[in-house]
Structure formats: C-alpha cells, structure tokens
Amino acid sequence: MALTDVFGKIDTNLDRYVRELKELLAIPSVSTYSRHRGDVRRAAEWVLNHCKRMGLEAQLHDTAGHPVVTASRCPHPHRPTLLIYGHYDVQPAEPEEEWNTPPFQPTVRDEFIYARGASDDKGQFFTYLKALEVVLAARGDLPINVKLLVEGEEEIGSPHLGAFLKKHRGQLKADAIAISDGAQFSDNVPAITYGLRGLAYMELNVQASRTDLHSGSFGGIAPNPIHALVTLLARLKNPDGTIAIPGFYDTVAPLELWEREAMGALPFDEEKLKAYLGLSYLCEEPGYNALESKTARPTLDINGIWGGFSGEGAKTVIPAKAGAKVSMRLVPHQKPQQIAELFTRYVTDLCPKEVQLQVKALHGAEPVLVSRDLPQMQAAARAIETGFGVAPVFIREGGSIPIVNLFKKVLGLEAILLLGWGRPDDGAHAPNERFALSDFKNGIRSAAALLFEMETCYDG
Structure with a gap:
C-alpha cells in the first residue's frame, strides 16, 4: 500500500x-x-x-x-x-x-x-x-x-x-x-x-467494640479486629501462592499449547523487568512462567489495609475496626459476580465469631x-x-x-x-x-x- x-x-x-x-x-x-x-x-x-x-x-x-x-x-x-x-x-x-x-x-x-x-x-x-x-x-x-x-x-x-x-x-x-x-x-x-484480564474488587470491614480501647485496660478480653482481619487475609492463599478460595479455579480456561509457545517466542526480558521494578525475585504461579503469570493467569492481591494506630510514636490501642481491599484479576471464563460470591462465602465462613464482618463488592469487569x-x-x-x-x-x-x-x-x-x-x-x-x-x-x-x-x- x-x-x-x-x-x-x-x-x-x-x-x-x-x-x-x-x-x-x-x-x-x-x-x-x-x-x-x-x-x-x-x-x-x-x-x-x-x-x-x-x-x-x-x-x-x-x-x-x-x-x-x-x-x-x-x-x-x-x-x-x-x-x-x-x-x-x-x-x-x-x-x-x-x-x-x-x-x-x-x-x-x-x-x-x-x-x-x-x-x-x-x-x-x-x-x-x-x-x-x-x-x-x-x-x-x-x-x-x-x-x-x-x-x-x-x-x-x-x-x-x-x-x-x-x-x-x-x-x-x-x-x-x-x-x-x-x-x-x-x-x-x-x-x-x-x-x-477481568476484575473482582472487594472490600472487607471488620468491627469489634463500639470504640477504640486502651490495650492495658482491656487487653486479654477485648477482641482485636486487626488480628481477625490478618488471619482472614493470610488464608486467602496457599503456601505455594495459589489462591485458596474453594471453586476459584473451576471455570478457568487453560492456556493452550499454541498460546504458550507464542508467549515463549516474545522478547520478554525477565532480568530487565526485575531491574525496572527494583525486585530481586518474581512470584510466579507454580507451573507457569513470569509472563504467563502476569498476563494470562488469575491473581489475588491485597491492595490496602487499615486499622488502629500507625502514626509516629506509640499509642496503646485496641482498634474498634479494621479493613482491607482485595483485588482478583480474572481470566476467561471466570465471572466477576461468581468470584465475588465465592470470596464472600469463604471469608464469611472463616471469620471469628467475636467480630462482625462486612464484605462489599466494589467493582467488577469481565x-x-x-x-x-x-x-x-x-x-x-x-x-x-x-x-x-x-x-x-x-x-x-x-x-x-x-x-x-x-x-x-x-x-x-x-x-x-x-x-x-x-x-x-x-x-x-x-x-x-x-x-x-x-x-x-x-x-x-x-x-x-x-x-x-x-x-x-x-x-x-
């Protein structure tokens, strides 16, 4: 032309x-x-x-x-x-x-x-x-x-x-x-x-007491929502880094051989990527390389966490509430609404009885x-x-x-x-x-x- x-x-x-x-x-x-x-x-x-x-x-x-x-x-x-x-x-x-x-x-x-x-x-x-x-x-x-x-x-x-x-x-x-x-x-x-990739973006809010408490006066009897929250978050993944939510992978479309071969032929420089990111190690899903893991496999990441006191110096407090945001990147044929429901059911079942948990689905994309x-x-x-x-x-x-x-x-x-x-x-x-x-x-x-x-x- x-x-x-x-x-x-x-x-x-x-x-x-x-x-x-x-x-x-x-x-x-x-x-x-x-x-x-x-x-x-x-x-x-x-x-x-x-x-x-x-x-x-x-x-x-x-x-x-x-x-x-x-x-x-x-x-x-x-x-x-x-x-x-x-x-x-x-x-x-x-x-x-x-x-x-x-x-x-x-x-x-x-x-x-x-x-x-x-x-x-x-x-x-x-x-x-x-x-x-x-x-x-x-x-x-x-x-x-x-x-x-x-x-x-x-x-x-x-x-x-x-x-x-x-x-x-x-x-x-x-x-x-x-x-x-x-x-x-x-x-x-x-x-x-x-x-x-698609997206299921969630928010967790954990509530215990009606107000923040003095950890000297009430430590040992008052439930701590940060403890409850981090316990939940730690159980979102298995020790090998895979996602622990039951049913999460059930509908994942596998990467076909031709596609893996095509990805393998791309000029992907893992060392250059690590240098750009300032990392010495990349977390790959077992059985998949870095490029496949970052573009074509589902993920779960904690995007933010809050609660209690994190300012300069000390404040001995048991917080009344804590929260976190979690995103999951999805691949064909995962559905955001279905993944959000699986996530909600899983964390609700794991939540300790001494705190109240609210789960919100903030955003989704197929x-x-x-x-x-x-x-x-x-x-x-x-x-x-x-x-x-x-x-x-x-x-x-x-x-x-x-x-x-x-x-x-x-x-x-x-x-x-x-x-x-x-x-x-x-x-x-x-x-x-x-x-x-x-x-x-x-x-x-x-x-x-x-x-x-x-x-x-x-x-x-």
Missing part, C-alpha cells in the same frame, strides 16, 4: 501536531477532582472544536458527569465503519514535587514530550485526529466511514458511559473499534492486545479475549507494520479495561482493536509521564494506514 503522500505530509506537519498536542495537554482535565470540573469541560470543548475544524460532524453531549464528544465522517453507504475511542480526562498529577517539569506545562526533552496525559490517553488518542486530518488533506476524503467517541470519565471508571452507549447505540454502530490507550510490548516492539484471526485484527497488524516499520506481536495484558466489555455487550462489537502506541515505561499515572515523539509519529502513520487496511479487509 503506497502512502508516500500521506506520510510526507505527516513529516512536514509534525512540529505543528506537537504544538497542538501541547495545547490539549496543558488543560488540567483531572476528572476525579470537582475543582477541575471546568477544566474537564474545557478539554471536551477543545476536542469538539478541533474535530469541527477538521471537517467532521461533531457534537458535545452532557451527561450526569463529564461530557462525551462524538464526531463522524461517514460518506460511504457501502463501506465499513471504524469507531475510534479515546478519553480526554487524566489522572491527578500528585505528587507534583516529583515531576521534573510542571505536569501541565508540556515540555519536550530528549525526544519525549512530558506532561500528565501525554501517553494516557491524550497523546495516543490525538494520533487518530491527526491521521484523519492528513488523509483528508492528501486524498480529499477518507477511504472508510469513521466515528469518534471521546469521554471524560475513563480515569474514574466511566460511570456514565454505559447509559450513553445504550442511548446512542444506533449512532455508534460500527464494524470495528480502535482503542489506543496502552503500550507496546517493549521499546520498538509494537503490539496488538488480544486478551485482557475478561476479554478477541480472536486473532478476525480480518480487522489482521488489517491492524498490517497497518502497524506499515506505520512502525516492524510487524507487531500479539499479547495478552494483565490489566482490565471495563469499557471494552461495554463496547462488546452494548454495541455488539467483536472486532476490538487494542493498539498501544505508548511504551511500558511511559509512566502513565506516575510523575514524569511521557510519550516518545517517534511513537507519536508512528502512531499517526499506523492510524492512517489502518483506514486503508480496513477498506481492503472488508468483505461487504
């Missing part, structure tokens, strides 16, 4: 693209803070106006939370439609003192652009806007129909997206959806993610597995090879993206293209988040190529 004219215009205009991205990155659209509500809306309006200037039909939709922006250009009744998803909201920048430059003053140094949202997800989403712009400039029109959906609540769990999708199901109908909100497998090894053989997936692979100059690898990711299930269930989309332009060490959600200018450019090239590859893979 000859895209010399398109890629030439990308090279010519790249400096302008970076300046425009800086404008968007400078807006502190932190969706979790009410004080930034106006900034979040300002970012939505920036995306809306940018789409309109490009010649797209665009609209801003108010929700019960932050706005959703939709845009489209659909001139071809008998050609496929690609839906492009992105989010313009960002994580908080704290701790700001750890940033080398202010998080909302985008700075380019050493061929990276540094700012909150540079990689997650403003920079990656913006590649699609520039791809549409450059194809329109070079060819006069798009080879396929394109729709865009850009939300402002992804970083807080997209609480209003489900209702929006149901209301606008017809407007958002498409043959495939492209989501670039992740990472390559490693530097210069682009990837297509075909599997995501695992995702997309067929690598779909023509749209193969089209994406060809597009990435055209854009990056190297064929992508197919990977499974350990994290969860709940919106993917929404697109599958509400819009009926099976061709879900998870195409990460970023890098694993971009620092998403961390200080000094960055996006390589080379990845920005190659993302634009790949997004442009995808428009043409989608047309050739469509069988009508």
Whole structure:
C-alpha cells in the first residue's frame, strides 16, 4: 500500500501536531477532582472544536458527569465503519514535587514530550485526529466511514458511559473499534492486545467494640479486629501462592499449547523487568512462567489495609475496626459476580465469631479475549507494520479495561482493536509521564494506514 503522500505530509506537519498536542495537554482535565470540573469541560470543548475544524460532524453531549464528544465522517453507504475511542480526562498529577517539569506545562526533552496525559490517553488518542486530518488533506476524503467517541470519565471508571452507549447505540454502530490507550510490548516492539484480564474488587470491614480501647485496660478480653482481619487475609492463599478460595479455579480456561509457545517466542526480558521494578525475585504461579503469570493467569492481591494506630510514636490501642481491599484479576471464563460470591462465602465462613464482618463488592469487569484471526485484527497488524516499520506481536495484558466489555455487550462489537502506541515505561499515572515523539509519529502513520487496511479487509 503506497502512502508516500500521506506520510510526507505527516513529516512536514509534525512540529505543528506537537504544538497542538501541547495545547490539549496543558488543560488540567483531572476528572476525579470537582475543582477541575471546568477544566474537564474545557478539554471536551477543545476536542469538539478541533474535530469541527477538521471537517467532521461533531457534537458535545452532557451527561450526569463529564461530557462525551462524538464526531463522524461517514460518506460511504457501502463501506465499513471504524469507531475510534479515546478519553480526554487524566489522572491527578500528585505528587507534583516529583515531576521534573510542571505536569501541565508540556515540555519536550530528549525526544519525549512530558506532561500528565501525554501517553494516557491524550497523546495516543490525538494520533487518530491527526491521521484523519492528513488523509483528508492528501486524498480529499477518507477511504472508510469513521466515528469518534471521546469521554471524560475513563480515569474514574466511566460511570456514565454505559447509559450513553445504550442511548446512542444506533449512532455508534460500527464494524470495528480502535482503542489506543496502552503500550507496546517493549521499546520498538509494537503490539496488538488480544486478551485482557477481568476484575473482582472487594472490600472487607471488620468491627469489634463500639470504640477504640486502651490495650492495658482491656487487653486479654477485648477482641482485636486487626488480628481477625490478618488471619482472614493470610488464608486467602496457599503456601505455594495459589489462591485458596474453594471453586476459584473451576471455570478457568487453560492456556493452550499454541498460546504458550507464542508467549515463549516474545522478547520478554525477565532480568530487565526485575531491574525496572527494583525486585530481586518474581512470584510466579507454580507451573507457569513470569509472563504467563502476569498476563494470562488469575491473581489475588491485597491492595490496602487499615486499622488502629500507625502514626509516629506509640499509642496503646485496641482498634474498634479494621479493613482491607482485595483485588482478583480474572481470566476467561471466570465471572466477576461468581468470584465475588465465592470470596464472600469463604471469608464469611472463616471469620471469628467475636467480630462482625462486612464484605462489599466494589467493582467488577469481565475478561476479554478477541480472536486473532478476525480480518480487522489482521488489517491492524498490517497497518502497524506499515506505520512502525516492524510487524507487531500479539499479547495478552494483565490489566482490565471495563469499557471494552461495554463496547462488546452494548454495541455488539467483536472486532476490538487494542493498539498501544505508548511504551511500558511511559509512566502513565506516575510523575514524569511521557510519550516518545517517534511513537507519536508512528502512531499517526499506523492510524492512517489502518483506514486503508480496513477498506481492503472488508468483505461487504
């Protein structure tokens, strides 16, 4: 596929693209803070106006939370439609003192652009806007129909997206959806993610006395909720690290031989990963290697624990209550609700009689597995090879993206293209988040190529 004219215009205009991205990155659209509500809306309006200037039909939709922006250009009744998803909201920048430059003053140094949202997800989403712009400039029109959906609540769990999708199901109908909100497998090894783990996220609250007690006066007779809690938590796993909850593994889809062989062929550097994490040891599930354990096997982790006194100095107290948060990453065919029920039953049965236990299911997401053989997936692979100059690898990711299930269930989309332009060490959600200018450019090239590859893979 000859895209010399398109890629030439990308090279010519790249400096302008970076300046425009800086404008968007400078807006502190932190969706979790009410004080930034106006900034979040300002970012939505920036995306809306940018789409309109490009010649797209665009609209801003108010929700019960932050706005959703939709845009489209659909001139071809008998050609496929690609839906492009992105989010313009960002994580908080704290701790700001750890940033080398202010998080909302985008700075380019050493061929990276540094700012909150540079990689997650403003920079990656913006590649699609520039791809549409450059194809329109070079060819006069798009080879396929394109729709865009850009939300402002992804970083807080997209609480209003489900209702929006149901209301606008017809407007958002498409043959495939492209989501670039992740990472390559490693530097210069682009990837297509075909599997995501699901999630069951739980909270435990243990209550004993009505108030904190003096450990000298009441120690020996008053039950201690921290003792009860840590006893429960310690029994969530077996000595070999496997999960002890009865029935937890019953529905787990085994890793097939071809998939294990494909994972084994990936350029995974365990020593480099340990160095990056500052660890001398990786906890692998028995019978599985580190890559399989971190991406394709179920897990259980204690994410937080509280209770009693942990300040400076001493305070001899028996706390009235204690609590913990526990997350379980799930794989096909585990169901979040079923796993939450198994977890609740198990810890309830183990709970000592002298304390009261409350268990809450806070959040759930089903695992995702997309067929690598779909023509749209193969089209994406060809597009990435055209854009990056190297064929992508197919990977499974350990994290969860709940919106993917929404697109599958509400819009009926099976061709879900998870195409990460970023890098694993971009620092998403961390200080000094960055996006390589080379990845920005190659993302634009790949997004442009995808428009043409989608047309050739469509069988009508």
